[in-house]
Amino acid sequence: MCHSQHNFCKPIKIYWQYCIRNGIKKPFTEVIKANIGDAHAMGQRPITFLRQVVALCTYPNLLDSPSFPEDAKERARRILQGCGGNSLGSYTASQGINCIREDVASYIERRDGGVPADPDNIYLTTGASDGISAILKILVSGGGKSRTGVMIPIPQYPLYSAAISELDAIQVNYYLDEENCWALNVNELRRALNEAKAYCNPKVLCIINPGNPTGQVQNRKCIEDVIHFAWEEKLFLLADEVYQDNVYSEGCQFHSFKKILYEMGPEYYNNVELASFHSTSKGYMGECGYRGGYMEVINLHPEIKGQLVKLLSVRLCPPVSGQAAMDIVVNPPVPGEESYAQFIKEKESVLNNLAKKAKLTEDMFNKIPGIHCNPLQGAMYAFPRIFIPSKAIEEAKAHKMAPDMFYCMKLLEETGICVVPGSGFGQREGTYHFRMTILPPVEKLKILLEKVKDFHIKFLEKYA
Amino acid sequence: MCHSQHNFCKPIKIYWQYCIRNGIKKPFTEVIKANIGDAHAMGQRPITFLRQVVALCTYPNLLDSPSFPEDAKERARRILQGCGGNSLGSYTASQGINCIREDVASYIERRDGGVPADPDNIYLTTGASDGISAILKILVSGGGKSRTGVMIPIPQYPLYSAAISELDAIQVNYYLDEENCWALNVNELRRALNEAKAYCNPKVLCIINPGNPTGQVQNRKCIEDVIHFAWEEKLFLLADEVYQDNVYSEGCQFHSFKKILYEMGPEYYNNVELASFHSTSKGYMGECGYRGGYMEVINLHPEIKGQLVKLLSVRLCPPVSGQAAMDIVVNPPVPGEESYAQFIKEKESVLNNLAKKAKLTEDMFNKIPGIHCNPLQGAMYAFPRIFIPSKAIEEAKAHKMAPDMFYCMKLLEETGICVVPGSGFGQREGTYHFRMTILPPVEKLKILLEKVKDFHIKFLEKYA
Numbered sequence: 001m002c003h004s005q006h007n008f009c010k011p012i013k014i015y016w017q018y019c020i021r022n023g024i025k026k027p028f029t030e031v032i033k034a035n036i037g038d039a040h041a042m043g044q045r046p047i048t049f050l051r052q053v054v055a056l057c058t059y060p061n062l063l064d065s066p067s068f069p070e071d072a073k074e075r076a077r078r079i080l081q082g083c084g085g086n087s088l089g090s091y092t093a094s095q096g097i098n099c100i101r102e103d104v105a106s107y108i109e110r111r112d113g114g115v116p117a118d119p120d121n122i123y124l125t126t127g128a129s130d131g132i133s134a135i136l137k138i139l140v141s142g143g144g145k146s147r148t149g150v151m152i153p154i155p156q157y158p159l160y161s162a163a164i165s166e167l168d169a170i171q172v173n174y175y176l177d178e179e180n181c182w183a184l185n186v187n188e189l190r191r192a193l194n195e196a197k198a199y200c201n202p203k204v205l206c207i208i209n210p211g212n213p214t215g216q217v218q219n220r221k222c223i224e225d226v227i228h229f230a231w232e233e234k235l236f237l238l239a240d241e242v243y244q245d246n247v248y249s250e251g252c253q254f255h256s257f258k259k260i261l262y263e264m265g266p267e268y269y270n271n272v273e274l275a276s277f278h279s280t281s282k283g284y285m286g287e288c289g290y291r292g293g294y295m296e297v298i299n300l301h302p303e304i305k306g307q308l309v310k311l312l313s314v315r316l317c318p319p320v321s322g323q324a325a326m327d328i329v330v331n332p333p334v335p336g337e338e339s340y341a342q343f344i345k346e347k348e349s350v351l352n353n354l355a356k357k358a359k360l361t362e363d364m365f366n367k368i369p370g371i372h373c374n375p376l377q378g379a380m381y382a383f384p385r386i387f388i389p390s391k392a393i394e395e396a397k398a399h400k401m402a403p404d405m406f407y408c409m410k411l412l413e414e415t416g417i418c419v420v421p422g423s424g425f426g427q428r429e430g431t432y433h434f435r436m437t438i439l440p441p442v443e444k445l446k447i448l449l450e451k452v453k454d455f456h457i458k459f460l461e462k463y464a
Numbered sequence: 465m466c467h468s469q470h471n472f473c474k475p476i477k478i479y480w481q482y483c484i485r486n487g488i489k490k491p492f493t494e495v496i497k498a499n500i501g502d503a504h505a506m507g508q509r510p511i512t513f514l515r516q517v518v519a520l521c522t523y524p525n526l527l528d529s530p531s532f533p534e535d536a537k538e539r540a541r542r543i544l545q546g547c548g549g550n551s552l553g554s555y556t557a558s559q560g561i562n563c564i565r566e567d568v569a570s571y572i573e574r575r576d577g578g579v580p581a582d583p584d585n586i587y588l589t590t591g592a593s594d595g596i597s598a599i600l601k602i603l604v605s606g607g608g609k610s611r612t613g614v615m616i617p618i619p620q621y622p623l624y625s626a627a628i629s630e631l632d633a634i635q636v637n638y639y640l641d642e643e644n645c646w647a648l649n650v651n652e653l654r655r656a657l658n659e660a661k662a663y664c665n666p667k668v669l670c671i672i673n674p675g676n677p678t679g680q681v682q683n684r685k686c687i688e689d690v691i692h693f694a695w696e697e698k699l700f701l702l703a704d705e706v707y708q709d710n711v712y713s714e715g716c717q718f719h720s721f722k723k724i725l726y727e728m729g730p731e732y733y734n735n736v737e738l739a740s741f742h743s744t745s746k747g748y749m750g751e752c753g754y755r756g757g758y759m760e761v762i763n764l765h766p767e768i769k770g771q772l773v774k775l776l777s778v779r780l781c782p783p784v785s786g787q788a789a790m791d792i793v794v795n796p797p798v799p800g801e802e803s804y805a806q807f808i809k810e811k812e813s814v815l816n817n818l819a820k821k822a823k824l825t826e827d828m829f830n831k832i833p834g835i836h837c838n839p840l841q842g843a844m845y846a847f848p849r850i851f852i853p854s855k856a857i858e859e860a861k862a863h864k865m866a867p868d869m870f871y872c873m874k875l876l877e878e879t880g881i882c883v884v885p886g887s888g889f890g891q892r893e894g895t896y897h898f899r900m901t902i903l904p905p906v907e908k909l910k911i912l913l914e915k916v917k918d919f920h921i922k923f924l925e926k927y928a
Contacts, residue, residue: 038555041548055523058785059515065531084505089751091502126590126755129780162778287553289784291590314626316593319783320753321522 039286096124560588
């Protein structure tokens with residue numbers, strides 16, 4: 001079981017140690033880490049405007065420098081005014097700096113075509129994962145048959161399984177439909193829920209949209225169905241929307257759960273409890289290291305809200321430079337401002353590149369015999385299904401390894417390409433996958449995909 | 465029960481709301497928040513060199529700017545080389561950037577007069593509190609009589625009681641000796657431990673040195689006694705040393721637990737499990753908002769170490785700008801470097817000022833009838849004992865308030881000074897205290913102390 005993105009590096013370490021111990025020369029010159037959604041580490045450049053504002057906040061002497069644009073200075077001054085003693089070094093309120101929560105609320109209103117957002121419902125967080133863990137923590141309770149069940153998609157991002165296990169809650173799996181572009185089907189939600197009711201108290205439904213590792217983008221009908229289901233079953237909806245800017249396929253569009261909930265009318269909007277999450281780490285900015293994020297929580301019971309505030313206050317406050325970075329994500333340059341042209345150019349360059357790489361990856365995988373890859377509608381990963389011959393499965397078992405782990409280790413040993421076995425995310429029994437990021441630069445990605453192709457063909461031959 | 469520094473603001477909010485509701489005009493023009501150790505919010509200026517390095521890391525274009533000193537640029541280049549894609553925006557290893565952990569180890573070796581420190585034992589954290597919570601989490605286990613007991617000083621910093629209660633562990637109180645400058649006495653540790661053994665399994669001994677809220681600095685003999693006790697009783701030692709730079713009283717000196725442990729010889733050094741903590745938030749830098757920190761953990765059982773690494777990996781990595789800030793705390797300018805003179809001037813100015821204010825506060829409190837204040841040997845708080853007349857205690861009870869909370873609310877209402885009641889930290893039954901920071905600028909602090917004096921005298925008269 002893979003418990004975090006960072007454990008994805010484990011196979012590399014094990015293999016390295018093995019090579020060193022045995023004096024083995026590797027048949028490649030470079031390891032390509034396609035295992036983590038870590039854009040800057042793969043060469044993506046930071047968005048200039050974001051870094052300018054954070055640098056100005058860090059070292060306010062720069063506010064007098066003519067080499068920084070006026071719109072960046074304005075943002076920095078506003079953020080600093082929200083800080084005690086005008087310093088990033090002061091604690092902020094546990095919920096985050098007021099003016100940044102206001103900017104988040106305005107962003108959500110713009111994004112959702114005017115659906116109102118209340119800054120009081122916004123909580124700045126230490127990356128999205130911190131918010132997700134906090135919400136799960138306050139929702140989980142009870143023992144025995146009344147233990148809290150948390151419904152998560154399979155495949156899922158392993159933060160969920162790790163948090164659920166840490167909280168001693170029950171993981172309730174619902175399967176995404178691989179035959180149908182990893183779509184979410186409400187009948188499958190119902191099956192999973194009804195079965196789970198026999199042994200726990202399912203209270204939370206987690207959705208990842210756009211999907212990680214699966215990359216599907218949910219359409220409006222699907223979201224309506226999910227919301228209706230949550231309303232009917234009184235489930236707390238947890239919408240992980242950190243890839244909201246990462247939508248590539250034509251005809252696909254990001255719809256926030258909050259917006260659709262509102263449009264379904266007051267019976268839904270006033271009743272369904274919803275927490276949705278965003279982050280500085282993905283999108284076009286890829287600022288993972290800042291640990292910036294926010295959550296919007298609506299219809300939370302006042303008592304539970306009190307618990308949440310208390311829990312968040314123990315950690316004092318989210319890192320303030322991460323809060324500043326989040327502010328720029330929700331309050332970027334607008335037309336007429338000095339930095340607008342460069343900002344849009346940089347943003348579109350990243351997103352257009354990702355879209356190109358999404359298509360390239362899908363196409364190249366689907367040309368490889370024994371590999372099938374659904375369209376990468378969004379996010380930043382491919383999760384292709386791989387055929388593993390029964391001889392290879394036997395050999396894996398002899399090594400006490402999951403077959404897809406065996407496959408990924410071989411891939412690493414022979415090509416230097418590091419991807420994550422599907423068993424780290426969960427998959428239907430008897431199917432095998434791996435997750436690979438599409439973050440390497442286009443030319444490198446092409447080489448990488450060619451190498452996977454050669455490897456896979458040889459692998460099939462060897463274990464035929 | 466006060467669960468965090470941030471809840472210390474609660475009385476202000478309640479009082480504000482009350483004033484607004486009732487149209488009450490306040491008899492003061494400004495609230496002075498002397499409740500949180502938040503240096504920059506109280507007007508302390510950031511250390512220039514630290515901010516220069518973080519700004520250079522944030523916006524590397526500045527590496528070409530002639531207005532930044534070369535030693536700052538060197539530090540920034542080194543940190544960026546430790547980052548994936550040379551960017552603060554990449555994830556780092558969960559344990560923190562390698563070269564920063566190396567700098568931490570060198571710092572500890574210098575601080576401890578050559579006692580070796582291994583970068584593998586260093587974990588960068590999101591402030592010290594994150595590390596303390598993580599260590600407590602992996603050490604706590606069992607139910608019923610085998611529930612883990614965690615020994616904490618009374619008075620204590622409320623992070624401990626909050627974390628212990630969150631983990632469903634048992635808080636085992638040992639009392640510091642107020643009559644003896646808040647010293648720690650091993651007989652009291654033994655009493656507390658023996659009593660606790662009847663109802664739980666005491667496994668962890670927490671020490672805060674210099675003390676918070678009590679400000680005492682432990683001498684070498686005391687630390688040796690504590691270590692011998694921990695060795696004898698096989699207790700895990702948790703040494704909260706975030707105020708290691710904040711020592712003011714003549715004849716007092718900071719000794720790290722690690723150093724004394726080493727000097728006591730291999731029987732101790734190879735056996736006692738010790739985690740010690742430091743942070744960017746206190747000292748002379750006061751960079752709370754960066755959420756930077758580290759812990760050094762020695763003699764940790766390999767299995768427990770595995771659990772720790774797994775736990776830390778779920779949160780991905782500590783904020784990278786906080787890691788960079790921590791680097792400058794452990795690797796500041798040295799003689800011969802361009803920035804040395806200014807750095808030392810700024811550092812000494814902050815520390816000399818704090819020392820002056822520590823003495824001033826002690827002296828002024830001890831001139832007030834009904835207030836006794838121990839010497840503020842270190843840290844950044846006074847924790848004076850206050851006499852509350854029985855009539856006031858009765859009135860507090862009628863309002864369902866702890867007497868010291870009643871006192872602090874009255875102080876706030878009448879003077880605008882916000883301090884924290886001793887009951888938030890724990891105190892011997894029948895004694896009353898409050899915690900006040902010494903962070904306001906000297907002139908403001910004098911006014912504040914005069915106001916407390918006037919208030920206290922009137923309070924005594926009113927309830928005589």
